[in-house]
Amino acid sequence: MSEPPLVSVAGLAVARGGLAVLEGIDFVVSRGAALILRGPNGIGKTTLLRTLAGLQPPLAGTLSALPEAVAYAAHADGLKATLSVTENLRFWAAVYGTGSIDPALNAMNLSALRDRPAHSLSAGQKRRLGLARLLVTGRPVWVLDEPTVSLDAASVALFATAVRAHLAGGGAALIATHIDLGLHEARVLDLTPFRARPPEAGGIRGSFDEAFA
Amino acid sequence: MIALLARDLALAVRAGGGFGLGLAFFLIVVTLVPFGVGPEGGVLARIAPGILWLGALLACLLSLDRIFALDYEDGSLDLLATAPIPLEGVVTIKAAAHWITTGLPLVAAAPVFGILLHLEGAGFFWLTASLALGTPALSVLGTFGAALTVGLKRGGLLLSLLVLPLYVPTLIFGAELVRRGVAGMETTTPLLMLAGITAATVALVPFASAAAIRVNLR
Numbered sequence: 475m476s477e478p479p480l481v482s483v484a485g486l487a488v489a490r491g492g493l494a495v496l497e498g499i500d501f502v503v504s505r506g507a508a509l510i511l512r513g514p515n516g517i518g519k520t521t522l523l524r525t526l527a528g529l530q531p532p533l534a535g536t537l538s539a540l541p542e543a544v545a546y547a548a549h550a551d552g553l554k555a556t557l558s559v560t561e562n563l564r565f566w567a568a569v570y571g572t573g574s575i576d577p578a579l580n581a582m583n584l585s586a587l588r589d590r591p592a593h594s595l596s597a598g599q600k601r602r603l604g605l606a607r608l609l610v611t612g613r614p615v616w617v618l619d620e621p622t623v624s625l626d627a628a629s630v631a632l633f634a635t636a637v638r639a640h641l642a643g644g645g646a647a648l649i650a651t652h653i654d655l656g657l658h659e660a661r662v663l664d665l666t667p668f669r670a671r672p673p674e675a676g677g678i679r680g681s682f683d684e685a686f687a
Numbered sequence: 688m689i690a691l692l693a694r695d696l697a698l699a700v701r702a703g704g705g706f707g708l709g710l711a712f713f714l715i716v717v718t719l720v721p722f723g724v725g726p727e728g729g730v731l732a733r734i735a736p737g738i739l740w741l742g743a744l745l746a747c748l749l750s751l752d753r754i755f756a757l758d759y760e761d762g763s764l765d766l767l768a769t770a771p772i773p774l775e776g777v778v779t780i781k782a783a784a785h786w787i788t789t790g791l792p793l794v795a796a797a798p799v800f801g802i803l804l805h806l807e808g809a810g811f812f813w814l815t816a817s818l819a820l821g822t823p824a825l826s827v828l829g830t831f832g833a834a835l836t837v838g839l840k841r842g843g844l845l846l847s848l849l850v851l852p853l854y855v856p857t858l859i860f861g862a863e864l865v866r867r868g869v870a871g872m873e874t875t876t877p878l879l880m881l882a883g884i885t886a887a888t889v890a891l892v893p894f895a896s897a898a899a900i901r902v903n904l905r
Contacts, residue, residue, distance in 0.1 A: 524765075527765075527769050528769060529765060529768060529769065529904050529905070530904070530905040531905075542771065544769060545769070546765065546766065546769045547766075548762050548765050548766070549762070550760075550761055550762025550763075550765070551761070551762060552758075552761055552762040552763035552765070552766040553761060553763075554694070554698055554761070554763070555761075556698060556701040557694070557697065557698070557701075561694075561697070564690075565690055565691075565694045566766075566770075568689075568690030569690055569691065569767075569770045569771065569772060570770065570771060571771065607766075
């Protein structure tokens with residue numbers, strides 16, 4: 475018998491600002507698999523990823539990803555400008571109780587910048603540091619929200635290599651992105667068909683409507 | 688959790704961290720009061736306990752909105768909420784870091800500032816004791832206010848309005864303790880009340896703060 479998937483979602487509906495944005499989402503992500511989420515701006519990719527990360531409850535449906543298994547990377551990198559690259563990364567390694575930060579620095583090509591304060595990094599270098607944080611979390615499911623913003627082509631390739639290594643190590647990844655990452659083995663899920671119907675058309679009413687109706 | 692405390696303290700003492708802001712504000716209040724009420728020693732000595740406690744309270748209030756706002760803006764609060772540390776632990780550590788950077792310097796500097804206000808001999812011990820007992824409650828309650836207002840732009844006004852009523856019991860019993868100490872009266876009641884308020888807030892309020900953050904991050 476095969477082991478259960480890392481993430482499985484059935485009939486999931488998510489809400490942003492109290493209004494349902496996506497409904498009826500079903501997917502399964504097993505070990506070693508990546509799922510790329512696509513869809514136009516405002517469709518609810520970020521909302522879906524935040525729900526998977528456990529930052530907000532789903533409106534309906536079931537979600538079997540343990541929040542303890544998920545490493546979440548948002549639009550913002552969560553870097554402290556006055557701390558150096560290694561201090562930023564060491565902090566997260568300590569929080570997640572993992573060991574050395576050197577593999578993460580090497581994987582994201584940050585070794586030469588290790589003692590620079592984060593405020594003197596370029597936007598792409600900051601992004602690389604934010605992604606290096608994922609490598610020190612040691613968590614199996616990566617939930618990534620537009621991870622390649624401000625990365626150049628070489629860094630995108632570097633990132634794709636890191637994701638492949640993570641998948642090869644038994645991890646999984648859910649990535650919301652607009653560009654081609656070069657991860658041809660990844661499944662692509664277009665979210666457009668899951669756009670929530672308005673309540674008048676039989677869609678789910680969000681909590682906002684319930685409170686203020 | 689120790690890593691989080693170490694990070695917050697490192698951030699506080701580096702450029703733009705705001706360490707010493709509360710202390711400087713406290714010094715300004717205490718030096719300006721004699722100009723306002725006149726230099727007569729008797730008057731100053733009578734109002735000193737109240738002024739010193741009020742100054743400490745306002746100094747505490749000054750840095751509250753930074754507790755979560757900076758982490759919220761740069762996205763670390765989202766990441767901390769998904770990290771293995773329970774959110775209750777995060778808010779407790781945040782309150783502890785706020786107390787170490789704001790409350791503790793006030794406790795240490797209060798005797799010196801007491802001189803500026805003609806505080807009488809016995810008062811120095813009771814002032815330090817009351818601030819040491821009372822200021823942790825100010826930091827914990829302030830963290831709760833900061834958690835409630837974390838997503839708001841310019842939430843400082845709302846934060847002050849929310850938190851000031853919660854500060855009143857600590858202010859009353861803190862200043863009362865110093866007053867009774869100076870007058871040589873029995874001090875057990877305000878001492879126990881002050882300690883009780885602090886113990887109860889430290890034990891219970893972090894749960895409310897964590898719940899407020901969870902709601903605000905949705």
